[in-house]
Amino acid sequence: MKNRLLWPLIALGALLVLNLVFTPSFFTLRMQDGHLYGGLVDVLKNGAPTLLIALGMTLVIATRGIDLSVGAVAAIAGAVTCVHIGGSGSAGTAFAGMALALVLCAVLGLWNGFLVAGLGIQPIIATLVLMTAGRGIAMLVTEGQIVTVNNSAYRQVGAGFVVLPTAILISLLVLGLVALATRKTALGMLIEAVGVNPQASRLAGVRTRTIIWTVYVFAAVCAGIAGLMISSNVSAADANNAGLWIEMDAILAVVIGGTSLAGGRYSLTGTLLGALIIQTLTTTVYTIGVAPEVTLVFKAVVVIAVCLVQAPKARAAFSFRKVAVS
């Protein structure tokens, strides 16, 4: 277990050191008006939506599935809330809007679960439906406009502070809850059993369908919360661009964290590390001044490197000399 997390930890450390070299003040934290600021805080805050979505994705992937629709679901959540809030400044309206959005996200998760567990459609295809249709739904909700709101209660979710940015607190809270819900109950073990061998799990009496259904609903709700954060941060709902490609970052975070796309054993801590690596990488691109035209290539190289050091085959190839000596 520890061994699996070693390489992501090293990668994260290396990236942070790289930042420190280029920006000596990167690790400096300062308090201002009771708010904590600093490079590390920024990484955590900007990475919060990806972390949330990656948490949901981790459980989905553990059941041998994948959820491509999370970005679109995030956009829908922001759209529904902003349209509900409209011109209102009241906290009540903001909370009602958010509750409405999350319930709707849960329903979208039920839909994904229905396609995968109920109809037996391959997850990548089943969630592709909502990935494409979801943006359309968000567009319908916002009537094709970028809906801006001015609501201080809503702004708290993505841009607010309780010493630390609220977004960090929310995402860590969800991480803690998921860890409790899966490791203190039998849910985690049953999810892994379904992921490793669905057939054997069914014959052992596991409710495989219900479990698959549950993880898709959970992933959609996580995506909803992330969508609220994204939209709240800018006090606007952008149906086209909110959460665009975030499903790819989330999947990447899960994989970097050591959870296999083939399903089975998963690691929430690994996913946390993966999400942090991705966000740090994005930050690094800015701080060390990588030219915009090579940004994507730079990211790709780092990601490939991280994935390679985790692959048993690649590691065996690298450690060839060690083997020869011993």
Place this chain on the structure above:
Amino acid sequence: MTESPPPVVEMRGISLAFPGVKALQEVDFRLFPGEVHALMGENGAGKSTLIKTLTGVHRPDAGQVALAGEEVAFSSPGEAQHAGISTVYQEVNLCANLTVAENILLGREPRRFGGIDFPAMRRRAAEVLARIGVHVDPASSLGEHPIAVQQLVAIARAIAVDCRVLVLDEPTSSLDAGEVAELFRIMRVLRDEGVAILFVSHFLDQVYEISDRMTVLRNGALVGEHLTADVDRRTLIAQMIGRDLGALEAIEDAAEQRTSHGPVLLQAEGLGRRGAIEPFDLDVRAGEVVGLAGLLGSGRTELARLLFGADRADSGRLLVDGRQLKLRGPRSAIAAGIAFSSEDRKGEGLVADLSIRDNLVLAMQAARGWTRPLPRRTKDQLVEKYLKALDIRPANPDALVRTLSGGNQQKVLLARWLVTEPRLLILDEPTRGIDVGAKAQIQQLVTTLAAEGTAVLFISAELEEVVRIADRIVVLRDRRKIAELDGSTGIDEVVELIAGGAAPEKVVS
């Protein structure tokens, strides 16, 4: 059948070893034009390996293969096919999304102006189909047709080239009686055209119906070559399972007499599923070991799966304690106290990447639901108890099940069900592929469980084992329950029934 024409295929002294296994040892094999030749043997006897050596998948370590008198050494199935040896495998290896004509002529499409000449292709396909009397629209897509028709299309594909030898590897395993008859009709047509057909099937009735000659393999060695008409079923079975009849008769019936059984626990009345097992009646009493005997494909596993709800029955009913039980799936069976340990340990039994502990408690935890996790202490006690009781090694609850030996994996699977304290334990091939020591331990365990009042349904390909352990033996043949015998029945009588002699149905109370 006359032996005047020279054999079209002659294999001499074929040996082939895989790491740790001698798959074939100096096997001779002859195939004559215009005959249907059955290749017989139990699982692992070397049938598939011999076929693959003939069709160029494997290169033999020693020995020669001659085709029409000329020595050949195929290095790929493509070469073999080019030389006139076509193979149709058990699983249909065609593309369901292409048309029938495309499938038949895939890779050898008639061409025109650099493109495919579709009208010509359909014509050619129609000719081939007509030759074997199959009426299918060549332009329809293959996926629309039932498996049986797909199988016939696969044969059409095999004979679309100049085919001297046709290998049919278990072509009938997913066909029903009518479809088998159709297949046999086509086989006869081809045979009469002079094609040599090599046929593998586990169904003895079919072998006797269609084949002219047979070769029997056991443990990678040649046991005998016979004209089908010359060898009766008992002799054949004895050759396949490796005991001559004298030895069979000499085996003492060592079944322990557990004279007093409890009340009837489970009753199946006319339970059946089309294509899997024909409707059967079965009673199982508490504390009784019922053995299921039959060859591979006789419906042993299918019967067990119906009782467990792993497959849904389409006829009949199941009663537990005299009350009808609606099986909606394994969960309802487990709730009624039925446990099923699958023959496919890796595929349907264990969760290989989880620990021994997680595998042991999986069924119990699943029954409790995820919200009520087993307390850590209870779990540890259970795990410790069963690690010790079944002598599972390594006795480390955190070891991944994947890393265990076959015998220990089997014990973990057994323990998973014992934890749930089932009233009826269905064991499908619990001793297959495990060493002698573990085998004896598992047999001992079954006896102990029965003495404690658990009913056990024991399925094994090893007849000896079934006869020794069971109080009552249910004999299956060709997906039908054909007899129920007292546990004191001798092996040879069971063999006779399995072989399909005309023994009358005999029910012992």
